[in-house]
Amino acid sequence: MPAFRQIKNFTLTSMVSAALIASGCAAAQAAPVKEPAAGETFTLDLLDINDFHGRIAPNSDSAGAAVLAGAVDQIREANPNTLFVSAGDNIGASTFASASQQDEPTIDALGAGGLDVSAVGNHEFDRGFKDLSGRVIDSYSQATGQDGADFALGANVYKRGTKTPALREYAIREVNGINVGFIGTVTEDVPSLVSPAGITELDFGSELEAVNRVAAQLSDGKDANGEADVIVLLTHNGSENTQCSTIAKENTSYGNLLRKASGQVDAIISGHTHQSYDCSVAGPSGERPVIQAHQYGTTLGKVSLEVNSTTGEVVDSTSGRLALSAENEAGDWVAKYPADAKVQNIVDSAVKESEKVGNVKVGEISQDILRGGEIPGSDRGVESTLGNTVADIHLWATSNDDFAGTPAQIAFMNPGGLRADLLYGKDGTVTYKAAADVQPFANTLVTFDMTGAQIREVLEQQWQPDGSERSKLHLGISDGLTYTYVEDAPRGGHIKDISFNGKPLDESATFHVAANAFLAAGGDNFTAFAEAKNHADSGQVDLDATVNYFKSHDVVEPAPLGRAVVAGTDWAKVELSATELAAGEEATVTVTGLQEGAQIGATAFDGQLVISDIPAADAEGTTSFELPIDEDTKAGDYDLVISQTQREDIVTVFSVVGAQTPSPTPTEPTETPSASPTDPTPSQSASSEPTDSTEPTASASATDSQVATDDAKETESNQEQDHLAQTGFGAAWLGIAAGVIVLLGIVLLLVRRLGNKHGH
Numbered sequence: 001m002p003a004f005r006q007i008k009n010f011t012l013t014s015m016v017s018a019a020l021i022a023s024g025c026a027a028a029q030a031a032p033v034k035e036p037a038a039g040e041t042f043t044l045d046l047l048d049i050n051d052f053h054g055r056i057a058p059n060s061d062s063a064g065a066a067v068l069a070g071a072v073d074q075i076r077e078a079n080p081n082t083l084f085v086s087a088g089d090n091i092g093a094s095t096f097a098s099a100s101q102q103d104e105p106t107i108d109a110l111g112a113g114g115l116d117v118s119a120v121g122n123h124e125f126d127r128g129f130k131d132l133s134g135r136v137i138d139s140y141s142q143a144t145g146q147d148g149a150d151f152a153l154g155a156n157v158y159k160r161g162t163k164t165p166a167l168r169e170y171a172i173r174e175v176n177g178i179n180v181g182f183i184g185t186v187t188e189d190v191p192s193l194v195s196p197a198g199i200t201e202l203d204f205g206s207e208l209e210a211v212n213r214v215a216a217q218l219s220d221g222k223d224a225n226g227e228a229d230v231i232v233l234l235t236h237n238g239s240e241n242t243q244c245s246t247i248a249k250e251n252t253s254y255g256n257l258l259r260k261a262s263g264q265v266d267a268i269i270s271g272h273t274h275q276s277y278d279c280s281v282a283g284p285s286g287e288r289p290v291i292q293a294h295q296y297g298t299t300l301g302k303v304s305l306e307v308n309s310t311t312g313e314v315v316d317s318t319s320g321r322l323a324l325s326a327e328n329e330a331g332d333w334v335a336k337y338p339a340d341a342k343v344q345n346i347v348d349s350a351v352k353e354s355e356k357v358g359n360v361k362v363g364e365i366s367q368d369i370l371r372g373g374e375i376p377g378s379d380r381g382v383e384s385t386l387g388n389t390v391a392d393i394h395l396w397a398t399s400n401d402d403f404a405g406t407p408a409q410i411a412f413m414n415p416g417g418l419r420a421d422l423l424y425g426k427d428g429t430v431t432y433k434a435a436a437d438v439q440p441f442a443n444t445l446v447t448f449d450m451t452g453a454q455i456r457e458v459l460e461q462q463w464q465p466d467g468s469e470r471s472k473l474h475l476g477i478s479d480g481l482t483y484t485y486v487e488d489a490p491r492g493g494h495i496k497d498i499s500f501n502g503k504p505l506d507e508s509a510t511f512h513v514a515a516n517a518f519l520a521a522g523g524d525n526f527t528a529f530a531e532a533k534n535h536a537d538s539g540q541v542d543l544d545a546t547v548n549y550f551k552s553h554d555v556v557e558p559a560p561l562g563r564a565v566v567a568g569t570d571w572a573k574v575e576l577s578a579t580e581l582a583a584g585e586e587a588t589v590t591v592t593g594l595q596e597g598a599q600i601g602a603t604a605f606d607g608q609l610v611i612s613d614i615p616a617a618d619a620e621g622t623t624s625f626e627l628p629i630d631e632d633t634k635a636g637d638y639d640l641v642i643s644q645t646q647r648e649d650i651v652t653v654f655s656v657v658g659a660q661t662p663s664p665t666p667t668e669p670t671e672t673p674s675a676s677p678t679d680p681t682p683s684q685s686a687s688s689e690p691t692d693s694t695e696p697t698a699s700a701s702a703t704d705s706q707v708a709t710d711d712a713k714e715t716e717s718n719q720e721q722d723h724l725a726q727t728g729f730g731a732a733w734l735g736i737a738a739g740v741i742v743l744l745g746i747v748l749l750l751v752r753r754l755g756n757k758h759g760h
Contacts, residue, residue, distance in 0.1 A: 039308050039309055039310035039311065040308075040309045040310070041306050041307060041308050041309060041315060042081055042176050042306075042307055042309055043079060043081060043304050043305070043306055043307075044081050044082075044083070044175055044176075044178070044180065044230065044304070044305045044306075044307050045075060045079050045081065045082040045083070045302060045303075045304050046082075046083055046085060046232065046267065046269065046301075046302070046303040046304075046305070047071075047072055047075060047082060047083070047084045047085070047300055047301065047302055048084075048085050048086065048087060048234075048269045048291065048293055048300070048301040048302075048303070049068065049085075049086050049087070049090075049293055049297060049300065049301070050086060050087035050088060050089065050121075050236070050238075050269075050270065050271030050272070050292060050293055050294075050295070050301075051087075051088075051089040051121070051271050051272065051274050051294075051295040051296065052086065052089065052090045052091075052106070052110070052295075052296060052297055053089055053090075053091070053092065053093045053094050053095075053123065053295070053296060053419075054090075054091055054092070054093075054094025054095055054097075054098030054099060054103050054105075054106040055094070055095055055098075055296040055297050056095070056097055056098050056105055056106055056109050056346075056347045056350060056351075057095065057097050057347055057350075057351055058325070058333070058335070059095070060333055061298045061325055061327070061333055062296040062297050062298055062325075063297055063298065063324035063325040063333075063335050063336075063337075064297065064339075064347060065106070065109035065110065065113060065297065065343050065346070065347055066109075066339035066340050066341075066343040066344035066347055067297075067324050067325065067335040067336075067337050067338075067339050067340075068113060068297045068300065068324060068343075069109070069112065069113030069114065069339075069340035069342075069343040070335075070337040070338045070339045070340045070343075071300050071322065071324055071336075071337040072084045072113060072114055072300070072340075073114075073340055074337055074338070075302075076114070081175050081176050083116045083117070083173055083175065083180065084113070084114050084115050084116050085115070085116055085117050085118060085182065085232075085234060085269065086110075086115060086117075086118035086119065086151075086234070086271075087118075087119050087121070087234050087235060087236055087269050087270055087271030087272075087292070088118060088119040088120055088121025088122075088123075088124065088184075088186060088234070088236030088271050088272070089121030089122065089123045089124070089236065089271060089272065090106060090107070090110060090115075090118060090121070090124070090151075091103035091106050091107065091123065091124060091126075091136070092121070092122075092123025092124060092126040092440075092441070093123055093126070093419050093440050093441065094106060094440055095437060095440075096354050096358050096433040096436045096437055096440075097347070097350045097351045097354045097358075098350065099436060099440045099442075100353070100354040100357065100358065100433075100436065101350060101353065101354065102127075102135075103136075104139060105346060105347070105349075105350030107136070107139045107140055107143050108139075108143045108346050109343050109346045109347060109350075110143070111140060111142075111143025111144040111145075112143065112340070112342045112343050112346060113340060113343050115144065115151065116150075116173055117150050117151065117153065117171045117173065117182045117184075117234070118150075118151040118152065118153065118184070118234070119152075119153045119154070119182075119184030119185065119186065119234035119235065119236050119271070120132070120152040120153060120154040120157065120167060120184060120186050120236065121186060121236040121271060121272065122186060122187060122189070122190045122193040122194055122236065122272070123194075124136065124152060125190060125194040125198060125199055126194055126195075126198075126441055127198065127442075128195070128197070128198025128199065129166070129198060129199050129201060129202055130198075131198075132152060133152075133166075133167075136148075136152065137149055137151070137152055140152075149167070149168040150168060150171040152167055152168070152184075153167065153168055153169065153170060153171060153182065153183070153184020153185075153234060154166070154167035154168075154169070154184055154185065154186050155167075155169035155170065155183055155184060155185050155207075155210035155211065155213075155214050156185045156186065156188070156204060156205045156206060156207050156209070156210035157186065157190075157202055157203075157204060157205075158202065158203045158204075158205055159201065159202065159203070160200070160201050160202055160203050161203065162203075163205070166201075166202055167184075168184075169183065169184070169210070169214050170182060170183045170184070170214050170218065170226065170228075171184075172226060172228060176307075176309065177309065178229045178230060178307055178309070178312050179227060179228045179229050179230070179312070180228060180229070180230045180231075180232065181218045181226070181227075181228025181230065181231045181232070182231075182232050182233075182234055183210075183211055183214045183215065183218075183231065183232070183233050183234065183265075184234045184235075184236075185207040185210055185211060185233070185234070185235045185236070185237070186204065186207075186235075186236040186237070187204075187207070187235075187236055187237040187253075187272055187469070188204050188205070188206065188207060188253065189204075189468065189469060190204045191204060192468075192522075192523060192524055192525045193416075193523065193524065194518070194523065195443070195517050195518045195521050195523060196521040196522055196523065196530070197517065197521050207235060207237060207253070207257050208253075208256060208257050208260055208261060211233055211235075211257070211261045211262060211265065212260075212261065212262045215231055215261075215262035215264040215265055216262065216264070218231055218264070219231070219264045229307075229311075229312025229313075230266050230305060230307060230312060230314055231262075231264050231265050231266055232265070232266060232267045232268075232269060232303075233261060233265050233267070233268045233269065234269050235254075235257065235268065235269070235270050235271070235272075236270075236271045236272045237253070237254045237257065237270060237271070237272050237273075238254060238270040238271055238272045238273035238274075238275055238292045239252070239254055239255070239270075239273060239275060239277070239292070240273055240275065240469065240470075241275070241277075242275050242276060242277045243277075244277065244279035244280070244281070247277065247279055247281065247290070248279065248281045248282065252467060253467060254270075258281045258283070258290055259281065259282065259283060260283070260284070261283060261284075262283075262284065263283055263284035263285030263286075264285075265283065265288065266288055266305060266314045266317070267288055267289045267290075267291075267303050267305060267317065267319075268281075268288065268289070268290045268291070269291055269292075269301065269303065270290065270291065270292040271292060272469070273292070273469065274294065274295040275292050275294065276292060276293065276294035276299060276321060277290075277291065277292055278290070278291040278292075278301065278303075278319040278320055278321055279291070279319075280317075280319075288317065289303050289317045289318070289319040290319075291303055291319045291321070293321055294321070297324060298323070298324060298325075299321040299322060299323050299324060300321070300322040300324055301319070301320075301321055301322075302319065302320050302321070302322055303317065303318075303319045304317065304318045304319070305317050322336075323336060324336055324337060354433065355433075357432055357433075358431060358432055358433030358436070359431055359432070359433065360431060360432045361429050361430070361431055361432075362430055362431065362432050362435055362546075362547045362550045362551065363430045363435075363547075363549075363550025363551060363553065363555075363556060364427075364428040364429060364430060364550075364554070364555045364556065365422055365424060365428045365430055365555065365556045365557075365558070366424075366428060366555050366556070366557050366558070367424050367428075367557075367558060368421065368422065368423050368424050368558070369385050369386045369389050369421065369422040369556075369558040369559075370384060370385055370386055370421045370422075370558075371384050371386050371387070371415070371418050371421055372384035372387070372415060372474065376421050377418070377419075377420075377421065380415035380416060380470060380472075380473050380474065381415075381470065381471065381472035381473065381474050382474050383474055383476075383561050383562075383563065383564045383646060384415065384418070384474070384476065384561075385558040385559055385560070385561060386418050386421060386422065386438070386476070386558075387413050387415055387418060387474065387475070387476025387477075388413075388476045388477060388478070388479075388558075388559035388560070388561070388563055389422075389476070389556070389558055389559040390413040390417075390418065390438070390439070390476055390546075391411045391412055391413040391475075391476040391477050391478040391559070392411070392478050392479055392559050393545060393546055393549045394408075394411040394412075394413060394445055394478070394514050394515065394516070394542070394545060395408055395409075395410065395411035395478040395479070395514055396545075396549055396552075397445060397514070397538070397540055397545035397548065397549065398411070398445055398447050398514040398538050398540075399514075400552075403538070404539075405447060405536060405538060406447065406512055407512065408447050408512050408513060408514035409480075409500075409511050409512050409513070410450075410455070410477070410478055410480070410481050410500070410511055410512075410513050410514070411477070411478040411513065411514040411515065412458070412475050412476065412477060412478075412513070412514075412515045412519060412529075413475065413476035413477075413515070413516070413519075414473065414475060414476075414515075414516070414518065414519050414523065414524050414526070415473055415474055415475070415476070416473065416524060417439060417441060417443070417516060417518060417519075417542075418438060418439070418476075419437060419438065419439070419440050420434070420437035420438050421438075422434060422435075422438060428555070430550060430556075432547065435543060435546045435547055435550065436543050438546070439516075439542045439543055439546065441516075441518065441542070442541055442542070442543060443516035443517045443518050443541070443542045444516070444517045444537055444538065444539075444540065444541055444542070445514055445515070445516060445517070445537075445538040445540045445541075445542060445545055446514070446515060446516070446517050446520035446535055446536065446537055446538060447512060447513065447514050447534075447535075447536050447538055448512075448513055448515075448520060448529070448532040448533060448534055448535040448536065449510050449511070449512055449513070449532055449533045449534045450510070450511055450513045450528070450529075450532045450533075451507065451508065451509065451510055451511070452498070452500075452505045452506050452507035452508060452509050452510075452511065453507040453508070454528045454531065454532060455481075455498070455505065455507075455511065455513075455528075456495055456498060456505075456507060457528040458475075458526055458528035458529060459475070459483060459485075459494075459495045459498070460491075460492055460494055460495050461525060461526050461527065461528060462474055462475055462494075463491065463494055464524075464525055465525055468525065473524050473525075474564070475526075476559075477563050477564070479559065479563075480500055480501045481498075481499070481500055481505075481563065482498070482499045482500075482562075482563050482564070482565065483495055483496070483497060483498040483499070483563075483564055483565070484496040484497045484564075484565045484566070484567040484648060485564060485565070485566065485567060486566075486567050486568070487566065496567045497567070513529075513532065514538070515529060516542050517537075520532075520535060560645075561645050561646055562645045562646050564646065565646055565647060565648050566646060566647055566648065567648055568648055569648055569649070569650045569651075571593065571594075571644065571647050571648075571650075572591050572592065572593045572594050572600070572642065572644070572650060573591070573592045573593050574589065574590075574591050574640070574642050574650055574652045575589070575590045575591075575592075576588070576589055576627070576640070576652065576654055577589075577590075578654075579653070579654045579655060580654070580655045580656075580657055581629050581654060581655070581656055581657070582629070582656070582657055582658075583629055583630065583631050583632065583633045583634075583635075583656060583658075584629060584630075584631040585629050586626050586627055586628040586629060587626070587627045587629075587654065588624060588625075588626060588627075589602070589624060589625055589626070589627050589640065590622065590623075590624045591617075591622065591623050591624065591642060592620075592621060592622045593621055594617035594621040594622070594623065594644075595617060595621060596617055596618065596619050596620075596621060597616050597617060598616065598617040598621070598623075598644065599614070599616050599617075599644070600614055600617075600623065600642055600643065600644050601614070601642070601643040601644070602614060602625065602627075602640065602641065602642055602643070603640075603641045603643070604627065604638060604639065604640045604641065605633075605638055606639075607641075609628075611625055611627070627640060627654075629656055633656050634656070635655075635656050635657050635658040636655070636656060637653055637654070637655050637656075638653070638654055638655070638656060639651050639652070639653060640652045640653075640654060
């Protein structure tokens with residue numbers, strides 16, 4: 001029935017709020033209080049989880065299935081009018097204890113813990129619709145003693161090409177004489193979140209349309225098609241935000257669902273985005289509680305509805321989140337509720353069974369190999385060492401000597417497929433369980449052909465379509481493939497330069513590519529993979545490929561970051577104390593504009609000089625170091641290359657000039673004997689003085705300095721030498737030439753005179 005249609009009742013609100021505080025509700029918010037209709041009221045408690053993902057055993061703040069069930073037991077004991085529900089993703093992407101047994105332990109544990117109803121999540125489709133509609137639903141029937149279809153509600157899941165529901169749309173539970181209806185929906189993005197091959201017979205329609213259609217049906221007064229006094233929406237969809245004011249206004253399909261879902265809906269329980277919030281958001285008939293209880297069973301959501309026992313009218317509501325464990329002073333996580341004994345036995349048996357194979361050592365790592373984000377795994381939009389490492393593993397698996405197919409050249413890995421980090425621990429040991437936790441989906445590896453242009457397209461598709469739950473999903477890429485990109489660019493313009501094996505990627509060429517089946521079918525909106533040619537099953541499951549990789553490598557190093565590089569060199573400014581340096585000198589290099597604590601690298605002389613131990617950037621983002629020039633360095637222009645991981649190199653040019661020989665000190669000239677024609681010393685300083693004598697004479701002034709030569713280069717020793725002396729034409733030769741000319745003149749004069757005598 002429509003919620004909050006009565007006048008406020010402050011006394012009732014105070015009683016309900018006090019009860020929630022006493023039970024430990026965190027961040028509880030109360031919707032506006034309405035006066036109840038005539039008749040008595042009772043409190044309907046809805047306990048909820050979302051995105052449990054098979055976390056049946058306790059780990060850190062994840063309390064485990066037994067404590068979760070114990071909390072439900074305790075609250076039910078205090079209030080029998082309690083239902084335990086889920087917003088989906090109970091299974092899939094599970095920890096090894098559950099995943100190693102196809103998540104049967106999780107279904108058994110939730111069933112024994114009293115789960116009443118659940119929406120379907122996208123991960124319930126991980127093994128395909130046939131597995132969900134058959135094995136999974138049958139297992140819920142056995143575990144709960146109820147119709148298993150009530151644990152996979154999906155009102156917006158249709159048979160392909162029709163509006164015929166493929167799953168149950170709603171479930172009814174009677175509490176204190178009142179029918180409580182649960183409508184289940186799942187995000188419309190499911191086709192991009194699971195392997196398309198497993199859902200070929202399904203369509204995923206509008207959640208809003210489905211909710212309003214089913215809510216109208218449950219409120220039309222016709223018992224034949226189901227009736228509910230209270231209606232609750234279980235949606236496997238949610239917000240990326242945690243602030244209620246932002247959630248209420250967000251322009252997403254989820255925000256639209258919150259505001260426009262039928263006024264007959266009294267509360268909305270969410271999932272999918274692994275966030276933690278409880279809010280009151282205005283709908284068509286007033287405000288109603290909206291909640292998401294984080295993930296992995298860390299918290300238990302609690303929505304308390306005050307219901308008129310006669311009319312079924314919801315007259316008040318509160319919501320909150322109950323932490324299931326707390327960290328003590330020693331840093332250990334301690335359960336806040338007693339464990340349910342029956343569920344504990346299920347968990348213990350599952351863990352014991354998984355340990356038979358889980359503790360087997362499969363290899364070693366040299367250091368932690370992590371997912372993306374400041375907290376590993378928190379950001380799927382950034383490059384990660386784990387993403388690149390897994391891509392390397394998949395490339396190896398589809399190209400090594402034992403691989404029977406056409407060897408792959410490039411491999412990709414989706415960040416959402418990485419569900420745990422590889423941690424070094426005490427000695428770097430990697431167990432089968434640890435390897436399985438990284439890739440828990442049991443995807444097969446597929447090879448196919450892509451053009452270079454399609455590879456560019458798929459790299460562009462990392463920036464997801466508008467309205468997607470995440471704006472970017474950063475692909476892990478294998479060794480040999482690199483690219484530069486601009487983060488803030490128009491769609492289609494993010495990727496700049498792409499290289500393969502050190503050369504520009506030929507976009508007209510065809511490359512053989514490997515990826516898991518999820519990506520190969522176009523999962524996560526990477527449609528370019530699905531458009532590739534010649535898809536072929538490699539015959540290997542991702543986990544098996546990983547185990548074999550570890551067995552063939554003594555120690556696995558994390559793949560480096562920097563295969564994807566932010567384009568542009570404006571990330572820092574580089575200054576040299578001098579840009580012209582003599583061999584043997586050094587320059588101080590100052591780099592500014594860095595982040596505090598940033599580390600940079602520097603090389604020069606085509607990588608022959610590597611400068612190490614450069615200090616981290618200080619609080620002002622500055623660091624400096626010395627650039628030494630070896631004494632044997634030849635003159636010329638050289639590059640100083642400043643590098644930082646995931647940044648384009650900054651290149652600064654400097655020059656090395658040749659060493660200068662000091663000029664000689666001049667000495668006083670002294671008298672020297674006249675040079676003879678047989679002594680043409682080019683290094684002597686020469687001068688010629690004209691005289692009245694008709695005989696040729698020559699004189700030379702010599703100094704004690706000589707022309708110094710160094711590597712065949714001449715240096716003048718006396719700045720007063722004339723041009724002839726500088727060219728090596730000695731004074732003696734000048735005297736001889738002058739004498740010959742004078743002698744010739746005398747001969748001509750005598751001939752003339754003699755001729756005159758004969759002529760008279």
